[in-house]
Amino acid sequence: MDFEYRAKNEEGEEVNGTIEADSKGEALLKLQQRDLYVFEVKKIKVPFYKKEFDLNIALFDNVSDTDLIMFSRQLGIMLESQIGIIESLRILAHQIESNKLKKTVEDVAEKVEGGEPFSKALERYPDIFSPFYIGAIESGEASGNLPQSLQYLEDHIERSSKFKKKLIGAMVYPLFIVFVFSFVVAFLLFFVIPDLVEMIEELDAEMPMITQIVITTSDFVIDWGLLVLILLVAGSFAFFKAIKTEKGKEIFDSTLLKVPVIGAFSRKVYLTYFAESMATLISSGLDMVKSLEVTEGIVGNYVYKNIVAETRKDVKEGRDISTSLKKHPKFFPSLVTQMIIVGEKTGEMEKILKSVVRFYRDEVERSMDSYVKIAEPALIILLGAVVGGLVVAVLLPIYNVGMGM
Numbered sequence: 001m002d003f004e005y006r007a008k009n010e011e012g013e014e015v016n017g018t019i020e021a022d023s024k025g026e027a028l029l030k031l032q033q034r035d036l037y038v039f040e041v042k043k044i045k046v047p048f049y050k051k052e053f054d055l056n057i058a059l060f061d062n063v064s065d066t067d068l069i070m071f072s073r074q075l076g077i078m079l080e081s082q083i084g085i086i087e088s089l090r091i092l093a094h095q096i097e098s099n100k101l102k103k104t105v106e107d108v109a110e111k112v113e114g115g116e117p118f119s120k121a122l123e124r125y126p127d128i129f130s131p132f133y134i135g136a137i138e139s140g141e142a143s144g145n146l147p148q149s150l151q152y153l154e155d156h157i158e159r160s161s162k163f164k165k166k167l168i169g170a171m172v173y174p175l176f177i178v179f180v181f182s183f184v185v186a187f188l189l190f191f192v193i194p195d196l197v198e199m200i201e202e203l204d205a206e207m208p209m210i211t212q213i214v215i216t217t218s219d220f221v222i223d224w225g226l227l228v229l230i231l232l233v234a235g236s237f238a239f240f241k242a243i244k245t246e247k248g249k250e251i252f253d254s255t256l257l258k259v260p261v262i263g264a265f266s267r268k269v270y271l272t273y274f275a276e277s278m279a280t281l282i283s284s285g286l287d288m289v290k291s292l293e294v295t296e297g298i299v300g301n302y303v304y305k306n307i308v309a310e311t312r313k314d315v316k317e318g319r320d321i322s323t324s325l326k327k328h329p330k331f332f333p334s335l336v337t338q339m340i341i342v343g344e345k346t347g348e349m350e351k352i353l354k355s356v357v358r359f360y361r362d363e364v365e366r367s368m369d370s371y372v373k374i375a376e377p378a379l380i381i382l383l384g385a386v387v388g389g390l391v392v393a394v395l396l397p398i399y400n401v402g403m404g405m
Contacts, residue, residue, distance in 0.1 A: 002044040003027040007036040018044065020110060030114055063101045063128050065161035069154055071101065076150030085146075086113050104128055117141060132156075132277060135294040139285040149284040156280040163272070163361065170368040177379040184383070186221070188390050193218040196394045207397055214393040253302035257331070265367050267331060270304045272360040275336075279353035288349075289316050307331060320344055335359075 005027065006016050015036065019027050031038045071092060078088035089109035096102040104125050111121035119137040122129040133153060140149025197215055200207065207215070221228075242248035257263045277298060281291035292312035299305055307328050314324040322340040325332040336356055343352030 003041050004044050005031055005036075005038055005042075006040040007031060007038040009037075010035055020107065030110070033114065063098055063104075065157055065164075067096070067098045067101050068128075068133075069157050069161070071096065071105070072150045072154040072157065076147040076154065079150070080147045085118060101128065118146070131294050131297045132281070135281060135286060135290065136284040139281070139290075143285045145285070152280050152284045156276065160276065163364075166365060166368065167269070170372050173372065174375045174379055177376070177383065181379065181383045181386070184387060185390075186225075188387070189218045189221045190225075193390070193394065194222070200394075200397045206400060208393075208400075210389065211393045211397055214390055250302045257301070257303055265364070265371075266301070268360050268364045268367065270299060270301050271332070271336060272357060272364060273299055274304060274308070275353045275356040275360065279350055279357060282350045282353070288321065292321075303331060 002018050002020055004016075004018050006014065009015055019030055027041050028038055031041070074092055074095070075088055078091065079085065083091075086109055089105055089112065093102050093105040093109065096105060107124070108118070108121040111124070112118055119134050119141055122134050122137060136149045136153050136156075137146070140146035143149075193214060197218070200211070243252040256266055274295060277295040278291050281294055282288070286294070289312055292308055292315060296305055296308040296312060299308055307325070310327075311321055311324040315321055320341075322337050322344055325340065326337050329337075339352050339356055340349070343349035346352075
């Protein structure tokens with residue numbers, strides 16, 4: 001919220017201006033910290049049309065991984081250069097292109113100037129700064145080495161961003177083929193087949209089984225296609241709504257890991273997320289229990305979340321992390337637990353976890369390459385077979401008429 005104020009400074013001069021705060025009391029406190037004698041503070045009323053405009057900006061101006069990478073990198077460099085955190089945040093706020101992140105950094109600078117720890121100020125913006133990010137910042141504050149924590153975060157976000165882009169990129173071409181396939185088949189069934197059917201009927205040609213199947217399918221799509229589309233959209237909406245609930249997510253996540261091929265691939269992805277998160281948090285100075293707590297909230301799968309929560313509880317009670325993970329060999333293979341045992345014995349857990357990350361990231365990339373190499377020709381063959389089948393279904397009766405003349 002923005003507040004308008006009137007006050008006097010130490011020289012007795014009247015000063016007017018605006019200040020951002022969560023409440024009138026916080027605004028007064030901030031002004032007093034600036035050695036101002038305040039005699040009026042009132043909330044600025046925002047016109048309705050402006051609220052709508054701000055809402056639209058919020059909808060379209062998202063904070064990307066690149067924005068967070070640049071923010072972490074530049075802030076770390078400034079702090080290493082002995083520039084104070086408040087001044088660093090204000091300098092960065094003027095350089096950031098994302099309006100949402102710019103406003104957030106300005107707000108964080110105000111909170112830090114008011115005496116709030118940097119990590120606590122970031123907690124106010126969970127849609128931008130994840131528990132993982134905040135956990136690493138807390139560790140940096142506690143150890144007095146915030147620039148190093150920011151360096152770890154920059155590296156982590158950059159690696160994760162590249163990994164996610166590869167996952168998405170691997171799906172783009174197959175999805176494009178499916179889209180083209182659906183469009184071509186729909187076009188033939190809606191517009192081409194009905195006209196050709198009329199021509200075939202005029203020729204009084206005998207219709208083979210394949211032609212009858214195609215005509216029946218075309219009639220069904222024309223008569224019921226809109227209803228089927230509405231049901232598919234409604235079903236998709238209900239499905240995505242259901243998996244956002246705790247029970248729905250639990251069922252979906254556990255089922256996903258059991259699906260042949262997809263389940264094995266998903267387990268490799270979640271193991272990569274687990275090891276990457278733990279390695280980064282331990283590197284930044286968090287202890288094992290706190291690292292597990294943060295990882296629990298960001299691992300992304302309900303099954304793995306429960307395993308990490310159980311492991312955190314066991315470690316808190318004095319047991320080794322490897323002992324706890326061994327109880328779930330389906331989700332944490334012996335390769336992972338054996339490497340973690342080595343990390344526990346040598347005291348180089350961070351290094352071992354980074355090795356796990358490299359191994360499973362390579363495995364995921366190899367799997368993606370293999371799936372794409374198989375999926376692309378398979379989808380093209382399927383598209384050709386269906387379109388070819390439709391063409392044969394139409395031309396076969398005409399060919400039969402021609403042969404009978």
